[in-house]
Amino acid sequence: MIAPTPEPPYTAVIFTSLRTEGDDGYAEAAERMEALAAEQPGYLGIEAARDGLGITVSYWVDDNAAAAWKQVAEHLVAQRRGRDAWYADYQVRVATVTRSYGPDGPR
Amino acid sequence: MIAPTPEPPYTAVIFTSLRTEGDDGYAEAAERMEALAAEQPGYLGIEAARDGLGITVSYWVDDNAAAAWKQVAEHLVAQRRGRDAWYADYQVRVATVTRSYGPDGPR
Numbered sequence: 001m002i003a004p005t006p007e008p009p010y011t012a013v014i015f016t017s018l019r020t021e022g023d024d025g026y027a028e029a030a031e032r033m034e035a036l037a038a039e040q041p042g043y044l045g046i047e048a049a050r051d052g053l054g055i056t057v058s059y060w061v062d063d064n065a066a067a068a069w070k071q072v073a074e075h076l077v078a079q080r081r082g083r084d085a086w087y088a089d090y091q092v093r094v095a096t097v098t099r100s101y102g103p104d105g106p107r
Numbered sequence: 108m109i110a111p112t113p114e115p116p117y118t119a120v121i122f123t124s125l126r127t128e129g130d131d132g133y134a135e136a137a138e139r140m141e142a143l144a145a146e147q148p149g150y151l152g153i154e155a156a157r158d159g160l161g162i163t164v165s166y167w168v169d170d171n172a173a174a175a176w177k178q179v180a181e182h183l184v185a186q187r188r189g190r191d192a193w194y195a196d197y198q199v200r201v202a203t204v205t206r207s208y209g210p211d212g213p214r
Contacts, residue, residue, distance in 0.1 A: 001160065002123050002198050012121060012202050014164055016109050016154050047123050049156040053108065055164060057121055063205075083210055091109050091209045095119050095202035098170075102198045103190055 003045025003059050007107065008097045010044060011060040017082075017090035018053060026086045029078055040069045059097075066094060110152025110166050114214065115204045117151060118167040124189075124197035125160060133193045136185055147176045166204075173201060 019026070034046055037058055042065025048056040060066040069075060082090070100107060126133070141153055144165055149172025155163040167173040176182060189197070207214055 002125065002196055005198075005200070008200075012119075012200060014119060014121065014204075016164075018109065047160060047162055049158050049160050049162045051156050051158055053154060053156050055154055055156045055162040057123075057162060057164075087210070089109055089210065091112075091207065091214075093112070093115075093119065093204045094206040095204040097121075097200045097202040099201040100198065103194070103196065107198075 001047070002102075003047050003057075005044050005059050005097070005100065008100050010097050011063050011066045012095045012097050013058045013060065013066050014093040014095060015056045015058070015090065016053065016093075017056075017086075018088045019050075020086060020088050024085050025081070029081065029086075033075060033078055036072065036074060037069060040072065041065060042068070063094065063096070108154075109209075110154050110164075112151050112166050112204070112207065115207050117204050118170050118173045119202045119204050120165045120167065120173050121200040121202060122163045122165070122197065123160065123200075124163075124193075125195045126157075127193060127195050131192050132188070136188065136193075140182060140185055143179065143181060144176060147179065148172060149175070170201065170203075 037043055037046060042061040044059035044061060046058045144150055144153060149168040151166035153165045
C-alpha cells in the first residue's frame with residue numbers, strides 16, 4: 001500500500017538491504033518491527049518491497065520521531081540481529097521530504 | 108545493488124507505485140528509463156524493488172538535477188504512459204538526504 005502521508009515537510013527513512021541466505025527468524029521479526037513502528041509517536045506510514053534488493057521506507061512527522069524509533073529497545077535488538085545475521089549489506093538514509101505528488105497533483 | 112552514494116546532502120526521489128494488470132511495454136520502458144537516468148547530469152545511482160508495491164529510489168546531486176531529469180523528453184513520454192496505462196496509483200516524493208549510515212558507520 002502507498003503510505004497516506006500528509007503534505008510535506010516530513011521525514012523519510014530509506015532502508016536498503018541485501019539479505020543473507022536463509023530466514024533465521026527474519027520474516028517474523030520484520031513483521032513485528034513493522035507493527036511496532038506503527039505504534040510509535042510520530043509514525044506516518046511504511047512502504048516495503050523486496051526482489052533481491054529490499055527497500056523499506058518509513059515516514060515520520062520529523063527527524064526526532066525517526067530518531068526515537070531507532071532507539072526503541074526491541075528495535076535496537078533487531079538492529080543488532082540485522083547486522084550480525086540477516087543482512088549482507090545495508091544502507092540507511094534519513095531524508096526530509098520537501099515535495100510530493102501523485103496522479104492527481106501535489107499532496 | 109545498493110547505490111554508492113556520497114556523503115550527504117544529496118537528493119532522493121522516492122517513486123512508489125502500484126501496477127495495472129499486464130505488461131503493456133512496461134518492463135522494457137522501465138529498463139530504458141533506468142539506463143537513460145544513469146546518463147543524466149548529477150545522477151548518483153538508483154535502487155528498485157517490486158513485490159506488489161514497487162519502490163524505486165533515484166539519487167541526485169541536488170534538487171535541480173532531479174528536476175531536470177523529470178523534464179527529459181523521453182522521460183516525459185514515459186511519465187504520461189505511466190499515468191495512462193502502467194500505474195493504478197503512484198506517489199513521488201522528493202527528499203533531501205541529511206544523514207546516511209551502513210554497517211561500517213556513516214557514509
